[in-house]
Amino acid sequence: MTYIAKPKMRHPALPTNKLGFTHRDYEGSISTLCAGCGHDSISAAVIQACFELDIEPHRLAKLSGIGCSSKTPDYFLGNSHGFNAVHGRMPSVLTGANLANRELVYMGVSGDGDSASIGLGQFVHCVRRAVNMLYITENNGVYGLTKGQFSATADKGSKSKAGGLNSDSPIDLVSLALMIGATFVARSFSGDKGQLVPLIKAGLTHKGPAFIDVISPCVAFNNHPGSTKAYDFVRAHNETVNRLDYITSRDEITVDYDPGTTEEVTQHDGSVIRLAKLAPDYDPHDRGKAMAYLRAREEAGEIVTGLIYLDTDPEDLHAHLNTVNRPLNRLGEKELCPGSAALDALNNEYR
Ligand SMILES: Cc1ncc(C[n+]2csc(CCOP(=O)(O)OP(=O)(O)O)c2C)c(N)n1
Numbered sequence: 148m149t150y151i152a153k154p155k156m157r158h159p160a161l162p163t164n165k166l167g168f169t170h171r172d173y174e175g176s177i178s179t180l181c182a183g184c185g186h187d188s189i190s191a192a193v194i195q196a197c198f199e200l201d202i203e204p205h206r207l208a209k210l211s212g213i214g215c216s217s218k219t220p221d222y223f224l225g226n227s228h229g230f231n232a233v234h235g236r237m238p239s240v241l242t243g244a245n246l247a248n249r250e251l252v253y254m255g256v257s258g259d260g261d262s263a264s265i266g267l268g269q270f271v272h273c274v275r276r277a278v279n280m281l282y283i284t285e286n287n288g289v290y291g292l293t294k295g296q297f298s299a300t301a302d303k304g305s306k307s308k309a310g311g312l313n314s315d316s317p318i319d320l321v322s323l324a325l326m327i328g329a330t331f332v333a334r335s336f337s338g339d340k341g342q343l344v345p346l347i348k349a350g351l352t353h354k355g356p357a358f359i360d361v362i363s364p365c366v367a368f369n370n371h372p373g374s375t376k377a378y379d380f381v382r383a384h385n386e387t388v389n390r391l392d393y394i395t396s397r398d399e400i401t402v403d404y405d406p407g408t409t410e411e412v413t414q415h416d417g418s419v420i421r422l423a424k425l426a427p428d429y430d431p432h433d434r435g436k437a438m439a440y441l442r443a444r445e446e447a448g449e450i451v452t453g454l455i456y457l458d459t460d461p462e463d464l465h466a467h468l469n470t471v472n473r474p475l476n477r478l479g480e481k482e483l484c485p486g487s488a489a490l491d492a493l494n495n496e497y498r
């Protein structure tokens with residue numbers, strides 16, 4: 148948390164969105180991260196995505212754990228709900244908040260250490276339970292905040308800044324998310340805002356567990372030759388499978404594409420995801436093939452980015468549990484305490 152106040156002055160000609168808000172209304176405090184840190188670019192992408200989606204800031208809840216990445220929610224959406232959980236424990240707090248009030252838009256922001264090391268168990272259960280959220284990992288392969296130790300996503304054979312070799316096998320969070328049932332899975336790069344902003348918009352409006360792993364170089368501890376999470380390495384090995392356009396139900400679709408080169412998917416809220424295929428043989432609707440494709444490209448030394456998997460008919464935890472529509476804090480005494488006859492009936496179901 149920084150206590151440096153942001154100047155309040157605004158240019159009178161700043162563009163406004165449908166709600167009359169400017170970009171500034173989606174910003175947070177001044178960042179205290181290192182200059183050039185990939186995480187700051189992700190914050191900028193979140194601000195742009197929420198501005199363009201016309202999200203009312205008070206309708207969004209951002210939750211994080213501990214790490215430089217988990218500090219970033221302080222740097223965007225200063226007027227939204229926020230909760231900074233214990234290291235690796237954000238997913239269970241997010242699950243509880245979501246169950247208590249399904250009317251908010253939930254965004255989990257985490258790091259590779261927070262989600263793949265100490266918080267791995269929390270991450271997998273939150274995703275497999277199909278919590279309706281956008282979960283973003285800002286993945287730099289190290290514990291940035293505690294000075295650059297290898298995290299569980301560091302590639303085997305990659306070198307630390309001091310020259311040490313990582314001998315452990317990596318956890319690929321994208322493959323893991325696919326395996327445990329995420330219905331929207333993407334990978335992106337903090338240096339590619341053109342790809343990241345529409346992915347965040349699509350992930351925020353997806354009605355199920357959406358996951359984006361964003362490779363986000365740590366300039367202080369993991370941006371040297373020998374690191375597979377460095378800016379130069381990611382730019383040189385990035386294989387983008389598709390390009391995404393996010394079109395809200397209000398936008399007019401003006402551009403025509405050649406048949407066969409694009410696919411349009413209408414989401415439950417009427418927004419359209421238009422996917423321009425860059426890898427002609429890639430099918431983002433086949434979970435098994437997506438996993439095999441990732442594996443094959445990884446063996447060829449490439450990093451697959453883009454929308455990797457999309458279930459066009461997702462379900463979420465509320466549907467599985469058949470919960471009430473209303474937030475729990477708006478239920479009255481009668482609904483919360485329906486009487487001894489209702490309690491007896493419930494108990495009888497378990498006998
Ligand atoms: C329970 C607990 N264990 C360990 C720590 C020390 N610690 C703080 S942040 C961190 C790792 C953060 O790494 P990551 O999530 O990748 O975030 P980054 O700083 O790289 O963005 C660790 C081990 C802690 N704060 N709490």
Ligand code: SF4
Binds near residue numbers: 180181186215365366
């Ligand atoms: S230590 Fe690394 S991750 Fe943390 S702010 Fe600096 S560059 Fe970013």
Ligand SMILES: [Mg+2]
Binds near residue numbers: 287
């Ligand atoms: Mg990290």
